[in-house]
Amino acid sequence: MNYVIVDRGDPLSKQLAEQFHTLAAANGIHRNEEAPEIIISIGGDGTLLQAFHTYCDRIEDVAFIGVHTGHLGFYADWKADELEELVQMIAGQEPRIVRYPLAQIELETKEGTSTHLALNEFTIKGVDNTLVAQININDELFEMFRGDGIVVSTPSGSTAYNKSLGGALIHPSIESLQIAEIASINNRVYRTLGSSVVLPQHHHCDIISRKEQRLQLACDHLNMTRSDIIAIRCRVSEHKVSFARYRPFTFWNRVREAFLGYDVQ
Numbered sequence: 001m002n003y004v005i006v007d008r009g010d011p012l013s014k015q016l017a018e019q020f021h022t023l024a025a026a027n028g029i030h031r032n033e034e035a036p037e038i039i040i041s042i043g044g045d046g047t048l049l050q051a052f053h054t055y056c057d058r059i060e061d062v063a064f065i066g067v068h069t070g071h072l073g074f075y076a077d078w079k080a081d082e083l084e085e086l087v088q089m090i091a092g093q094e095p096r097i098v099r100y101p102l103a104q105i106e107l108e109t110k111e112g113t114s115t116h117l118a119l120n121e122f123t124i125k126g127v128d129n130t131l132v133a134q135i136n137i138n139d140e141l142f143e144m145f146r147g148d149g150i151v152v153s154t155p156s157g158s159t160a161y162n163k164s165l166g167g168a169l170i171h172p173s174i175e176s177l178q179i180a181e182i183a184s185i186n187n188r189v190y191r192t193l194g195s196s197v198v199l200p201q202h203h204h205c206d207i208i209s210r211k212e213q214r215l216q217l218a219c220d221h222l223n224m225t226r227s228d229i230i231a232i233r234c235r236v237s238e239h240k241v242s243f244a245r246y247r248p249f250t251f252w253n254r255v256r257e258a259f260l261g262y263d264v265q
């Protein structure tokens with residue numbers, strides 16, 4: 001088994017990474033930066049997002065494991081004091097691979113189209129003024145949007161930014177994308193639904209820029225400012241992200257513990 005570690009960069013995460021390397025070497029697990037099969041993220045959810053984007057181009061060949069250094073994360077189920085147990089499980093048993101849907105984002109400009117993946121969500125906002133955009137669903141006009149922005153989230157991202165916007169929590173076994181509004185303006189010209197919309201796997205939506213505007217775009221934690229966007233197509237990716245599970249870590253237990261405060265048994 002080949003692995004690589006992505007740590008948050010703080011002293012505790014670095015120390016845990018060193019500890020993992022020592023334990024792994026003693027248990028016949030190989031450190032391999034070029035061709036890892038397992039990506040261990042040590043830090044928080046942000047670290048796992050970083051690990052995902054670092055190894056995005058090998059997404060079909062790798063599985064992620066999250067170790068959290070603070071509170072339980074949505075993608076991190078191992079605690080700092082459980083490294084020894086984790087290494088022994090990696091060395092001694094086959095994991096259950098759990099696969100979650102991803103969002104595919106295609107940015108169309110005069111120069112062509114670039115494609116990106118998001119694990120949590122894609123976000124679009126206006127930089128200087130409110131965002132003005134037309135939203136099509138399956139190539140038909142759905143609504144004219146004017147407001148702060150739009151968030152298109154994956155099921156596993158539904159508990160992140162999407163939740164703060166009042167979106168529904170979607171179980172990651174449901175292959176879908178959710179479109180949520182950030183502070184839409186409603187009048188006779190611009191009228192939005194107001195509630196979030198869940199698209200199934202075989203549907204797509206286009207966010208079409210309706211004026212010259214600087215846009216702030218984000219795939220998860222990765223931000224960029226663009227003035228050249230014509231349209232953005234969002235759909236459920238044909239790729240999925242894999243997590244290696246050595247013990248149960250159910251989605252609803254995570255939701256309960258993170259948001260309701262009850263301990264997972």
Ligand code: NAD
Binds near residue numbers: 047073121
């Ligand atoms: P960050 O470290 O400030 O993370 C923000 C919080 O989101 C953290 O508490 C993290 O644990 C949590 N989080 C991340 N993914 C999650 C998930 N799938 N389910 C539940 N909670 C999750 O910022 P970052 O490291 O740059 O992370 C970027 C993420 O922050 C984005 O993907 C977005 O979802 C989230 N975010 C949330 C808001 C909001 O809720 N108002 C605003 C901006 C970004």
